[in-house]
Amino acid sequence: MWRETDNKLTRNFEFKDFRAAMAFMNKVADVAEELNHHPWWSNVYNKVAIELTTHDAGNTVTDKDVELARRIDELYDNLMV
Secondary structure, eight states, X not given: OOEEETTEEEEEEEOSSHHHHHHHHXXXXXXXXXXXXXXXXXXXXXXXXXXXXXXXXXXXXXXXXXXXXXXXXXXXXXXXX
């Protein structure tokens, strides 16, 4: 689940291995490019941490962040089926 703290939406994801985590990140990158809204994220082996905030809106959560979070959830749900 996404959490809103410190003007950011945050969520951690876990995958079966590094390749699965990287495949997820590549899919998120495609959506981020499509929406022209890019996350802060980190990856260690099978874990991906994502933070969403809108920098040009004073580092607050906006509709852009909510939409990207929704799309990321769709990707994750489809990968985990």
